[in-house]
Amino acid sequence: MADNKLIARLYEKMLLIRRVEERIAEVYHTDIIKSPVHLSIGQESIAVGACDALNADDIVSNTYRCHATYIAKGGDLNQMMAELYGKSGGCAGGKAGSMHLIDMPNGIMGASAVVGTTIPVAAGYSWALKQDAKKSGKQRIVLAFFGDGATEEGCFSETLNFAALKKLPIIFLCENNRLAIHSKIENRWSDRNIRNRVEAYGIETSYVGDGDVLKVRQSIINAASKVRTGNGPHFIECETYRWKEHVGPGDDVKEVYRNDGEYERWRANDQIEKFEKMLAADEVKKIKGNVEKQIKEAEAFASKSPFPSAEELLKNAFAA
Amino acid sequence: MPLQHKTKPKADENLRLIRYVDALAEAVSQEMERDPKVFLFGLDVDDHKAIQGSTAGLLDKFGADRIFGTPLSEDAMTGFAVGAAMAGYRPIHVHIRMDFMMLCMNQLVNMAAKSHYTFNGQVRVPMVVRTMIGRSWGQGAQHSQALHSMFMHVPGLKVVAPSNAHDAKGCMIAAIRDDNPVIFMEHRLLCNKEAYVPAESYEVELGKGRVLIEGNDITIVAISHMLVEAQRARKHLEKIGITAEIIDPISLKPLDIDLIVKSVKKTGRLLVVDNGWLTCGAAAEILTQVIEKLPNGLNGKVIPMARMGFAETTCPTTKPLEDLFYPRGRTIAARAYELIRDDGATDWLPTSDERTEIEEFKGPF
Numbered sequence: 001m002a003d004n005k006l007i008a009r010l011y012e013k014m015l016l017i018r019r020v021e022e023r024i025a026e027v028y029h030t031d032i033i034k035s036p037v038h039l040s041i042g043q044e045s046i047a048v049g050a051c052d053a054l055n056a057d058d059i060v061s062n063t064y065r066c067h068a069t070y071i072a073k074g075g076d077l078n079q080m081m082a083e084l085y086g087k088s089g090g091c092a093g094g095k096a097g098s099m100h101l102i103d104m105p106n107g108i109m110g111a112s113a114v115v116g117t118t119i120p121v122a123a124g125y126s127w128a129l130k131q132d133a134k135k136s137g138k139q140r141i142v143l144a145f146f147g148d149g150a151t152e153e154g155c156f157s158e159t160l161n162f163a164a165l166k167k168l169p170i171i172f173l174c175e176n177n178r179l180a181i182h183s184k185i186e187n188r189w190s191d192r193n194i195r196n197r198v199e200a201y202g203i204e205t206s207y208v209g210d211g212d213v214l215k216v217r218q219s220i221i222n223a224a225s226k227v228r229t230g231n232g233p234h235f236i237e238c239e240t241y242r243w244k245e246h247v248g249p250g251d252d253v254k255e256v257y258r259n260d261g262e263y264e265r266w267r268a269n270d271q272i273e274k275f276e277k278m279l280a281a282d283e284v285k286k287i288k289g290n291v292e293k294q295i296k297e298a299e300a301f302a303s304k305s306p307f308p309s310a311e312e313l314l315k316n317a318f319a320a
Numbered sequence: 321m322p323l324q325h326k327t328k329p330k331a332d333e334n335l336r337l338i339r340y341v342d343a344l345a346e347a348v349s350q351e352m353e354r355d356p357k358v359f360l361f362g363l364d365v366d367d368h369k370a371i372q373g374s375t376a377g378l379l380d381k382f383g384a385d386r387i388f389g390t391p392l393s394e395d396a397m398t399g400f401a402v403g404a405a406m407a408g409y410r411p412i413h414v415h416i417r418m419d420f421m422m423l424c425m426n427q428l429v430n431m432a433a434k435s436h437y438t439f440n441g442q443v444r445v446p447m448v449v450r451t452m453i454g455r456s457w458g459q460g461a462q463h464s465q466a467l468h469s470m471f472m473h474v475p476g477l478k479v480v481a482p483s484n485a486h487d488a489k490g491c492m493i494a495a496i497r498d499d500n501p502v503i504f505m506e507h508r509l510l511c512n513k514e515a516y517v518p519a520e521s522y523e524v525e526l527g528k529g530r531v532l533i534e535g536n537d538i539t540i541v542a543i544s545h546m547l548v549e550a551q552r553a554r555k556h557l558e559k560i561g562i563t564a565e566i567i568d569p570i571s572l573k574p575l576d577i578d579l580i581v582k583s584v585k586k587t588g589r590l591l592v593v594d595n596g597w598l599t600c601g602a603a604a605e606i607l608t609q610v611i612e613k614l615p616n617g618l619n620g621k622v623i624p625m626a627r628m629g630f631a632e633t634t635c636p637t638t639k640p641l642e643d644l645f646y647p648r649g650r651t652i653a654a655r656a657y658e659l660i661r662d663d664g665a666t667d668w669l670p671t672s673d674e675r676t677e678i679e680e681f682k683g684p685f
């Protein structure tokens with residue numbers, strides 16, 4: 001049984017992600033957020049469980065649905081909110097928006113809107129960490145998040161082969177929500193067992209089928225200890241479910257593309273509600289208060305931050 | 321035919337007459353010695369043929385961690401370079417033919433070019449993509465393309481096409497040190513061409529062109545291997561009393577437009593000869609920028625200008641058609657003559673070209 005401190009920590013992170021995104025959905029109609037948003041509500045446990053198993057100086061690579069992974073890895077919330085507002089105080093000065101969050105000081109690589117694109121980039125980063133470790137003696141690792149759709153891109157297979165060949169210190173984490181926009185996995189995969197395909201490259205795999213945050217965390221702890229000691233990459237498939245529409249703040253759980261009962265099944269298994277029940281009432285109250293305070297501060301920071309000035313338009317087009 | 325850039329400038333003990341590919345290998349070797357973060361990789365860079373000799377000796381000197389071959393996987397290998405660059409390394413990714421770069425477009429255009437800007441300077445992507453254009457002996461549709469204009473179009477990418485061993489070395493050193501992705505265009509028929517190259521390390525600044533040979537009657541800007549043809553054209557023109565000023569832009573993006581405009585102001589005429597197609601091409605870009613700089617022409621008169629490049633079709637393999645596909649010394653000379661005559665006369669075409677490197681090339685590669 002996990003200790004109370006761990007339960008509280010995971011609960012707070014998951015709740016923070018949930019509440020930030022609920023708040024985004026709530027204010028979206030006001031147009032204060034100048035960016036398309038791909039919400040992670042329902043998928044928080046994967047990001048939180050995985051990132052909790054990493055060291056602070058490890059690296060995560062994420063996707064255009066990156067709010068959860070960004071917050072879970074310790075990305076600056078004020079800067080995230082300002083980025084969504086298009087403000088100069090944003091993590092990318094307002095130039096990147098929701099789909100491309102980045103926080104290099106906290107080990108969060110910039111995300112790409114083109115599905116799968118960050119997978120080989122993450123592998124390249126992990127190669128660099130392997131070279132660095134030859135001098136420093138300390139092996140940092142990369143955790144690459146991506147969805148089931150990304151595994152259909154050619155660069156996924158190419159990267160698996162190369163990562164196995166070079167024994168790169170990288171964990172591939174597939175957040176499988178079985179939806180590519182509105183296209184079901186049954187219409188996209190000839191073989192439902194992706195682990196078989198990955199294992200064919202000589203890569204060890206693991207699987208968490210129910211979104212259990214503690215199981216995700218333990219799987220990454222196990223994988224990281226192998227990856228960190230030169231045994232090459234690891235692949236983990238984590239099943240999860242997207243509660244919101246593909247892009248935007250709306251609910252579309254009744255739409256025809258969803259399988260009957262799937263939302264209800266995942267909703268009943270909500271990790272946040274489950275963890276809330278595991279904690280004392282006064283502790284829950286304290287965590288909730290802390291979460292709301294962080295969100296308020298982030299919104300205030302974003303509101304106060306100015307829009308970028310005109311000379312920002314061409315700045316950084318080329319590195320000087 | 322002795323090329324102008326072979327003329328040994330002044331007495332300098334450090335100058336050696338070496339091939340383009342030797343200059344490249346020397347540049348990479350010197351940079352790898354200077355900076356432990358530089359590495360070179362790509363299909364076959366570590367084999368016995370060493371990419372026409374351009375990677376010769378590097379594996380022995382620097383080891384398999386810093387010089388390595390790869391699976392083909394051009395898409396993922398480009399992303400790999402982007403990631404390594406973001407982590408502080410300086411990758412040099414080698415493609416034996418430019419045509420394969422079509423497989424790299426997502427990573428080059430969406431990640432390499434954009435990351436520094438999109439992420440507001442939080443990351444840099446210092447990488448060099450070496451890529452060789454093929455020609456002759458049946459290279460054909462997919463071994464002869466010169467796609468520099470596609471890359472010139474995208475903000476965030478630099479594009480260079482050095483035409484001789486001296487500039488190949490200096491440009492490579494500058495490209496490795498540059499904090500942006502640089503598309504480094506080579507040409508198969510330039511591989512064995514020799515020029516005087518200093519032994520020490522030096523940079524040829526990206527964005528600076530050079531007047532290769534001075535002249536008074538017309539400015540000919542030529543790109544990559546077309547510099548060789550342009551110099552043949554200059555010989556033909558000399559015989560009828562015309563001197564052409566030959567400009568090598570070296571760097572296509574950024575482009576040294578001021579150098580070209582200065583020359584056009586002197587000669588009053590401009591012919592751009594691209595080693596590539598014309599539509600939306602580098603020649604179109606150069607002509608447009610000259611017009612923007614000189615919107616009223618010179619002395620109230622329109623500046624005679626024209627462009628030449630690949631025929632607007634796929635490159636055929638059969639020799640008689642392939643010969644027609646490319647501009648050559650005599651056709652360039654004839655076009656320059658038309659611009660100078662100013663009366664549309666087309667009654668002069670030199671009879672033959674010396675075409676050493678083209679005739680000598682006997683594939684397969």
